[in-house]
Amino acid sequence: MKTQKLAAHEVEAAAAMLRRGGLLGIPTETVYGLGANGLDPQAVAAIFQAKGRPQDNPLILHIPSADWLERFCQDIPPAAWTLAERFWPGPLTMILTRKPLVPDVVTAGLDTVGMRCPAHPLCRAVIAAAGVPVAAPSGNTSGRPSPTNAADMLEDMEGKIDGILDGGPCSVGVESTIVDLTVQPPRLLRPGGVTLEELRDALGEVAVDPAVQRLMGAGEQPRAPGMKYRHYAPKAPVTVVKGDPARCAAYIAAHLGPEDGVVCFDEFAGDYPGHTVEALGPAADKAAQARNVFDALRAFDATPVPAIWAQCPDEAGLGLAVANRLNKAAGFHIIDLEGEP
Template identity: 45%
Template sequence: MKTKVAMLSENAVDKRIINDAALKIRDGGIVAFPTETVYGLGADALNEKAVAKIFEAKGRPQDNPLIIHVADFNIDEYVTEVPDMAKDIMQKFWPGPITIILNKKEIVPSITSAGLDTIGIRMPQNNIARELIKASGVPIAAPSANISGRPSPTDMESCVEDLDGKVDYIIGGENSIVGVESTIVDCTVNPICVLRPGAVTLEMLQTVDSNAYIDPAILSKPKEDFRPKAPGMKYRHYAPKAPVKIVSGEIDKVVAKISEMVLNYNEQDKKVGVIATDETKDLYKNQIVVSLGSRENLNDIGKNLFKVLRSFDSMDVNIILCEAFEEVGVGTAIMNRLKKSAGFDILEV
């Protein structure tokens, strides 16, 4: 397959390129495009054959449901009802990095929802994404635009690396400003339940529903027979080529432990990568160190996370050791992605 690649500016969208890509969507093709969270790989959410191409291009498990992306608040065509709590979330956080789970209508194919009676819906903040949805005239089903299991792409170059020759079109734009996938909140239950943490934090959602909580299923390694209700709940995700191990505890003890582990791995002739922060990067010696940013700015940490994880693939490291973060606010989303990338391999010190 020949993949067309085009670069756009979010502030001055070239309608010719948008219309060209939208035609691919309407014809049953698949298109990678930028959003504020990560880049997405989109197809007509109501076209079974088109959605199947997403799973094929990504190598994505069939029981991992997709999210459909819309350009406005008019979602009654796709869901049986929109509860008041869901309306409150939409009014407060749409467009933006949050997906709401609702009971779906039959118009949404089973392949899009992975056989579930529910579907996730979100309205992206990114202008290129919304213009593409509008021009397509259909809701766009879109997981992240990467090979399944790899760190999600936050720039066009990563999309091309993973998907060139596998998709019809790759639209580039600015790098994703959030850097982790959208928060997913189940609005079919009361109180509402977070199925995937993101930039819209639990604390923010509790201003809408004070009883909102995080599903305990995402806090530990899922069992093999677990049936995910939202993307990213079951499978190992966000993983670079080298295995990742997280070290958690007081930061001085974490630095000491990682430094000790580096020496042990070096004695085994293993090349080690360390994911650190601005506050700690100069404390590590004799290994490759990449900083995620300052611990004082978790939004920047989240924005840089996937790019840093991907960067180790070109460094030929044998193992990656990563500092943990406090699971508060955006830190919950950061640790959720790190735990997935590490297959829940965490050392407490």
């Protein structure tokens, strides 16, 4: 199969690809997604095959507006409408009780489904034109860093999918926030572009699932994408260093091997002469770090570095999402300098 590259004006061709059961790379504001008709079990199953994705890792249904929610979900709580009014279209996924027409393959057999209305206008236009919800995980080979532009997605998916719609680079750069609204209090399952602080401002109490900050055990079933498995990882092993940025930079400089690579804040990019360095953005600019984190990790796959050391932001605001992605990429191999004298 040759993957067809579609320009931004080819919305109807992209929608037709989805309607006939094809796999389509779609731009969103977070990362590029690998989309299929979310009501076609055979098409959705092809997503798992193309990505090499574990079957117990549920997918998200993408819709063009909040008024589609009642087509696919039941027992929708008032909190869902509160969040939709405030954050949709945007990088927020809500876990809700599904209706029976949502195929089991989308939900990994769960009685819940993740629902999202993306902010990227081209993505919403394609979904609306197709007239079906689009099931879509990130458009990378399972486990690799997520793609934030069409070229990165093609690197992983050329020949495995029918087409890719080029909507330019992603503006957020990390996947959507996922909040479970079927429990009380609501529970953050994955941090993303909508911060924990913003969720709490809208809803009051919001719990944080332990899987945000640790690996899930072998017997635990994920309630949402990105919870259970090692994700976002380049080929070389990653070690994350947490704490004051200057102390972390000095620790890395003292411990990295002669051929190791470094992911660091812009202020410290000159501290590692002779090493391959990928800059995350300024230490104080977490939005820039979110946009750059996957590109930084992915860039090392074109180099021979045997190991990667990564500075990590604090977990306030968007920092929680950036830290989560780095920790997942490292398999939670973290050196924590916080609190040390």
